[in-house]
Amino acid sequence: MSEQKTESSFLQSVSAVVWKDLTAELRSREIFSAMFVFALLVVLIFNFALELEAGTRASVAAGVLWATFTFAGTLGLNRSMSMEKDRGCLDGLLLAPVDRSAIFFGKMVGNLVFMLIVELVVIPLFSILYNINLIQPGLLLVTLLGSIGYIAVGTLLSAMAVQARTRDILLPILLFPVVIPVVIAAVKASSGYLQGIPMNEITPWLNLLVVYDIIFLTTAWLVFDKVVEE
């Protein structure tokens, strides 16, 4: 009865979790549609509410953009982990003889893909509605770095919040104070690119994003096992 048992490699486990999340989402489109509709509504509401002049557009757009990503991302994070909990699937994952940080990275990569897809759809729409060019390499780099930091913390905290009865309201309460540095850095760097501020003024914010990403990816890798433990 033992010929079947060998330990799964870290990368194989990560890719299995990513494959599972993407395949399931491709069929149900629950996470994407919730995130996309919400993001679209926020962008439209701000567009009509602010009626920005050309001069102020560049300074305000970055804030609106990151408020949209942040709130839409929370919806996706909540849904992604709730789906694991509702049918006991989280137990199924935790029972597998794999390094539990592989489960974290698998869930994180899946969540990041959902977030990036929403961002790839929202950015061109935002550019059209606000008449501002967001499709710039620097801005896309900020979007990627900001999203990695946000999703790394979000995936870790959603695994913590999902154990609670009040998980839907608990995640934003836990998440927003922790992601303030990444959101501020992302807004400042994005705003810098949009306003054409010199690169040496944007670089500190980019550095902060990189450091935040490294710190929180490492922290999540170290503590995920403890977070999901009962």
Added chain:
Amino acid sequence: MIKVQRLVKRFGVKTVLHNLDFQVQEGEFVALMGPNGAGKTTLLRILSSLMKPTYGKISVAGYSLPEQSSHVRSRLGIVSHLPLLYGDLTAEENLRFFGKLYNINNMPNRIGEVLDLIGLMQRKNDLVRTFSRGMQQRLAIGRAILHNPEVLLLDEPHTGLDQDACEMLDQLLKNVAVQGRTVVMTSHDLVRVQDLASRFDVLTKGKVSASISANHLEEDGLITFYRHALEASA
């Protein structure tokens, strides 16, 4: 195969398991019975490494918990009242996903074998959310035995199943899942477990208060034994 000594589990100030001693020999099928809140599910969650004990010595398949939990996890399968399956994946995709996590050798063959055993080969490409509760529970057993575990833990697997599905599940457990394995099953259905188990333990107030082998039971004697055990521990 399973050895638990002086196990204590506390949730805050509430002690759920009180110095529990519990042992299961290789190949034995133990039915764990008891009232709600007796600690059956907590014990199974600790044995499966999903929960850490407060105190106590536990070994499963020769490995101690919680220190060697990864070794233990590769040697046990779990079936609970929840299916632990993804509704938006097909039956085959679910098995393939868990097969990757367990790094199953020769996966296509093993998946085919398991689907045959649980009688779901014809439905292997259907999404699990289209399955009846009974079919989902059969697939849950398939998932649990996919890596050929030495120990099988069943936490009230009959919950929510109708009479026919229960009978089919029992048949599957008898014929396929259980053979040669060490099994611990919690249940409230005394009639059903009497046909399946080789030993019956009653858990009350966080301790094993009574135990009897199937050989020592008369027909319908389990209900009487269970009642006496509850009365004695009251």
